[in-house]
Amino acid sequence: MVDQPLIKAANLVCEHHDGTVALDDVSFEVMPGRSLAVVGPNGAGKSSLLTCLMGFLKYSGEITINGQVLTSTSVPQIRRVMTMVFQDPDDQLFMPTLAEDVAFGPNNLGLSSDQVESRVSKVLDRLNLSELRDRPPHHLSFGEKRRAALATALAMNPSILLLDEPTANLDPATRRELAEYLAGLDATLLIATHDLEFVKALCPRVILLSKGRLITEVDTSCLLQNTALLRNHRLA
Amino acid sequence: MHIPDGFLDTKTWITFTAVSGVGLTLALRSFKKEKLAQRIPLIGMTAAFVFAAQMLNFPIAGGTSGHFMGGVFACILLGPWTGFITMSLVLIIQCLLFQDGGLTALGANIFNMGFIGSVGGFSLYGLFRLLVWGDRTRPVAYALASWTSIMLAATFASFQLALSGTIDLSVSLPTMLGVHAVIGIGEAAITTLALMSIWKIRPDLMQQVKY
Amino acid sequence: MHHSYLDKYARGTTAIHGLDARVKVLFSFAFIILIASLRASGFEFYLACLTLIAVCLIAARIPTVYLLTRSIVVIPFAGFAAISYMLTRTGGTTYWHSGPFAITSEGLIDASHLLARSWLAVSCMIILVNTTPFDQILKAFRTFRLHSILIMLLSFFYRYLYLLWDESERMQRARNLRYFGGKPEKQFAMLGHLVSSLFLRTYERTERVQMSMLSRGWDGSAAHVKLKPFTLQNVLNLVIGFSLLIILWWISTW
Ligand SMILES: Nc1ncnc2c1ncn2[C@@H]1O[C@H](COP(=O)(O)OP(=O)(O)OP(=O)(O)O)[C@@H](O)[C@H]1O
Numbered sequence: 105m106v107d108q109p110l111i112k113a114a115n116l117v118c119e120h121h122d123g124t125v126a127l128d129d130v131s132f133e134v135m136p137g138r139s140l141a142v143v144g145p146n147g148a149g150k151s152s153l154l155t156c157l158m159g160f161l162k163y164s165g166e167i168t169i170n171g172q173v174l175t176s177t178s179v180p181q182i183r184r185v186m187t188m189v190f191q192d193p194d195d196q197l198f199m200p201t202l203a204e205d206v207a208f209g210p211n212n213l214g215l216s217s218d219q220v221e222s223r224v225s226k227v228l229d230r231l232n233l234s235e236l237r238d239r240p241p242h243h244l245s246f247g248e249k250r251r252a253a254l255a256t257a258l259a260m261n262p263s264i265l266l267l268d269e270p271t272a273n274l275d276p277a278t279r280r281e282l283a284e285y286l287a288g289l290d291a292t293l294l295i296a297t298h299d300l301e302f303v304k305a306l307c308p309r310v311i312l313l314s315k316g317r318l319i320t321e322v323d324t325s326c327l328l329q330n331t332a333l334l335r336n337h338r339l340a
Numbered sequence: 341m342h343i344p345d346g347f348l349d350t351k352t353w354i355t356f357t358a359v360s361g362v363g364l365t366l367a368l369r370s371f372k373k374e375k376l377a378q379r380i381p382l383i384g385m386t387a388a389f390v391f392a393a394q395m396l397n398f399p400i401a402g403g404t405s406g407h408f409m410g411g412v413f414a415c416i417l418l419g420p421w422t423g424f425i426t427m428s429l430v431l432i433i434q435c436l437l438f439q440d441g442g443l444t445a446l447g448a449n450i451f452n453m454g455f456i457g458s459v460g461g462f463s464l465y466g467l468f469r470l471l472v473w474g475d476r477t478r479p480v481a482y483a484l485a486s487w488t489s490i491m492l493a494a495t496f497a498s499f500q501l502a503l504s505g506t507i508d509l510s511v512s513l514p515t516m517l518g519v520h521a522v523i524g525i526g527e528a529a530i531t532t533l534a535l536m537s538i539w540k541i542r543p544d545l546m547q548q549v550k551y
Numbered sequence: 552m553h554h555s556y557l558d559k560y561a562r563g564t565t566a567i568h569g570l571d572a573r574v575k576v577l578f579s580f581a582f583i584i585l586i587a588s589l590r591a592s593g594f595e596f597y598l599a600c601l602t603l604i605a606v607c608l609i610a611a612r613i614p615t616v617y618l619l620t621r622s623i624v625v626i627p628f629a630g631f632a633a634i635s636y637m638l639t640r641t642g643g644t645t646y647w648h649s650g651p652f653a654i655t656s657e658g659l660i661d662a663s664h665l666l667a668r669s670w671l672a673v674s675c676m677i678i679l680v681n682t683t684p685f686d687q688i689l690k691a692f693r694t695f696r697l698h699s700i701l702i703m704l705l706s707f708f709y710r711y712l713y714l715l716w717d718e719s720e721r722m723q724r725a726r727n728l729r730y731f732g733g734k735p736e737k738q739f740a741m742l743g744h745l746v747s748s749l750f751l752r753t754y755e756r757t758e759r760v761q762m763s764m765l766s767r768g769w770d771g772s773a774a775h776v777k778l779k780p781f782t783l784q785n786v787l788n789l790v791i792g793f794s795l796l797i798i799l800w801w802i803s804t805w
């Protein structure tokens with residue numbers, strides 16, 4: 105059997121509430137296990153693309169996630185298999201303590217409290233956050249908050265994970281560890297970032313957006329060699 | 341005008357705790373379940389905002405500084421019931437974490453500032469909207485409503501103190517009103533300026549609330 | 552004042568910190584209610600209460616200076632109220648009088664009772680929040696059947712309070728960098744802008760927070776919280792605590 109794409113977007117046009125057109129006629133596919141990076145200058149529409157895929161923006165065109173068309177009725181189902189880590193970890197961590205925040209998603213999946221507890225400990229353990237579990241988020245450093253935000257998403261056991269600028273403000277060692285960790289996951293990733301090194305480590309394919317339009321979709325290695333293209337789109 | 345513990349007698353604080361408790365429960369119930377749920381982050385965070393805005397203090401004559409109460413501000417932006425819930429949250433946290441206002445006086449404080457002050461001041465604004473509404477009267481309505489909200493809250497606080505036999509109304513009413521007439525001017529200035537500037541930047545926020 | 556100051560000692564490790572939050576909340580609230588509902592009581596009662604506060608303070612390793620500086624908050628209102636109270640009481644020896652006002656021995660005694668009571672209540676609350684992390688206080692409320700939505704709202708409040716507080720401080724600092732004083736009306740205008748931009752930032756953040764909740768499968772119900780069982784030890788502690796309160800009450804009737 106031929107693999108079905110996990111994410112398929114066709115002729116996607118989407119605008120913000122105030123009418124700003126953030127994406128204009130974007131089409132691409134993500135195959136299982138083939139993580140995709142979204143790169144482009146500031147304001148290109150990367151964050152908008154991710155929020156649109158999560159079903160938060162009105163769109164026209166077609167989005168299919170895991171075989172299901174994205175509509176207001178299928179959204180709850182889709183959010184069980186696909187989740188997102190937002191650009192600002194302070195938006196992601198809203199519960200009084202870290203452990204409760206990580207448990208928030210699994211609780212919404214309707215798991216029993218023992219199952220939730222074991223998921224939480226496992227995720228916190230793997231991200232080296234066990235000692236911080238009862239800390240309130242405002243007592244964490246930025247890097248810790250980043251990892252914590254990732255933990256809250258991973259506790260959902262998603263098969264598709266959207267990450268918005270996961271390496272912004274991280275020190276080089278933390279960034280490397282994050283890349284290693286993400287590479288070891290089962291989930292297929294869609295990463296919006298400016299960090300080309302990070303892309304090289306994780307994603308075989310890249311799409312380049314600029315001013316809401318899809319410029320090109322290429323293999324990562326090709327993109328990195330094409331300095332003219334990178335420079336034209338403010339990536340180098 | 342956060343009343344501390346010990347200033348209200350038992351009958352008064354129990355009465356107002358009951359009144360505010362019922363009021364708050366009704367306000368929480370008045371939302372359809374889904375609608376309130378949608379607004380949880382909005383209400384909780386606006387309450388935190390009111391609290392943080394109260395940290396931006398302004399100088400009043402004589403070295404004291406007044407701060408923003410925010411009741412009318414919250415009601416105008418979120419609607420009166422949501423505004424009432426928001427102000428109640430602020431007062432609960434101020435009581436627990438800041439010790440600003442006593443535990444036994446919490447009901448009375450919620451009644452004065454959260455309900456009478458905010459919703460009462462807001463009604464005046466509603467009246468303005470009905471009678472004379474235009475871009476000219478807008479700032480006047482904001483200013484009057486927020487000034488009145490402070491005065492109303494101070495009046496009720498004086499009544500409660502008198503009812504408890506702590507301070508005679510003939511003493512407390514003039515002093516409380518005198519002090520708060522000045523504080524109210526600061527409140528009115530900030531509320532009006534802030535609302536006018538929101539009106540300029542995001543007019544959509546002020547139109548979307550159905551009162 | 553910086554916000555870390557509010558519950559600076561909440562995450563200590565003393566025996567008092569180790570007590571169950573529900574026991575501490577019930578005890579403190581009962582203590583405050585007891586103090587607030589006694590109108591007149593003798594000197595021994597205040598001494599006993601003060602001893603209790605001092606013992607807790609030492610056992611929880613909270614510096615006395617901290618308690619004293621934190622409890623200053625009562626002064627503006629309590630001071631004003633106590634003075635008006637003092638001036639309008641009559642009875643006992645009259646030291647001074649003018650028109651309807653007088654300073655009498657009765658008035659002085661009653662006013663000092665008033666101040667003592669509100670100070671004791673405030674101290675009790677300060678000790679409570681400095682021996683119990685706030686999230687546990689909220690969980691204790693959950694056990695007492697407080698409206699679950701209200702608890703969730705409070706926990707949002709607490710979470711974002713610190714963030715917004717920092718934000719308002721940063722904004723004030725950014726303003727002061729480029730601002731060198733001016734007329735009062737200018738100052739107010741500036742404050743109005745600060746307030747409105749703080750609100751707009753908050754508002755836009757709530758939209759993002761809500762997205763992050765929804766993308767983790769939230770359907771709008773109150774968050775699930777796991778509660779620890781109420782053990783026999785807790786019951787015992789509570790009985791000891793309430794016996795103390797009964798003793799205090801008995802002392803007050805001397
Ligand atoms: N909430 C919003 N309301 C209106 N317009 C918005 C909103 N968020 C973003 N935009 C606009 O949509 C366009 C795309 O923004 P987006 O945030 O998706 O860019 P981005 O590629 O993520 O940029 P960055 O690299 O700076 O994060 C921009 O022109 C931006 O001004």
Ligand SMILES: [Mg+2]
Binds near residue numbers: 150191
């Ligand atoms: Mg972005």
